[in-house]
Amino acid sequence: QSPADNGDNGDGAPANWSHALIVDWGASSLTLSALSNPGGTGTLQLVRTTRDSSCSGRALSSLLVNHCASQFERRNRLPSGEVLASKRAKGRLERACEDALRTLGAAQGGSRAGCSVVVDGLYEGLDLNVPVSRPRFDALCGPFYRKAKAMIQAEAARLAEKEGEGGGGAAAFDAVLAAGNVSLMPGAAAVVDGLFPPKGDDKKCWRGRSDVPADEAVALGCAM
Structure with missing residues (x-):
């Protein structure tokens, strides 16, 4: 179900999402956190976390x-x-x-x-x-971005295999949210966009609220 089906402005999270990937790409590391929403109840569960400081x-x-x-x-x-x-x-x-x-x-x-x-x-x-x-x-930054891309692809593939999803891994996630100042770099953004095309493309994937800057997302979340 799309955000528009819920009657919002199209910028809200899709209803009944099952898996989300948080790409926290900051100064100290690239951290990937996979979350699940069993039964669409809104009760979040942390499936796994992967961190790599060499992609920081x-x-x-x-x-x-x-x-x-x-x-x-x-x-x-x-x-x-x-x-x-x-x-x-x-x-x-x-x-x-x-x-x-x-x-x-x-x-x-x-x-x-x-x-x-x-x-x-x-x-x-x-x-x-x-x-x-x-x-x-x-x-x-070519080698840097290629290593980060391989890390994200591997994480998506692991979750897809665990959940029995097809589509090469990317289809396992209904939402991919970027945080951290590195994710603002055009090359880094291109890596995430290439793996998880935003909503409206062939592979629909919610990419977060447009009014929350990626480099402020963690701070805003802590404040809330």
Whole structure:
């Protein structure tokens, strides 16, 4: 039954849903929690939880840090690894890359969107200025996104097998809810959208309320 059948505005959860997957993709880890709603009673049961810190926001930030450090060393003819060996330079570069990630996550404009990682006097008085386009960033994060996709696919397949569902795993979930700041990144969102097309596509799957930002979902839930 669709939300519209319930007489709401189409943004509410489907009635009589049986399984939901929570994709909590934050700074510390990618956590997948499968919930069940036996008999559609509204009594939630936690089926299983899977966590992987190698797919975390910190891991994503490290990819950009290593890329920028490599570019800086190459342009200034410095030995490989020298910049990150300096705690002060590494800390400043990490903060700049975190800001760049927030910009990339919030930017609009498709493939033209991008930003620059800028740090004045990063190391030995030398300035860092590394442009990062959306295509370049997505290429850097390719292995990261592929690993996360495989993890989500495996979790969906395990639940589908346990419940005797067909459809390659994705059909086992009536709702997939994203939380965490990493889920706002276009590449991360594309992974989830590709596996679980939003309601209205061939494989209908409720994707949560549009008025609840993914990076605020956990905090709002705790406040409630």
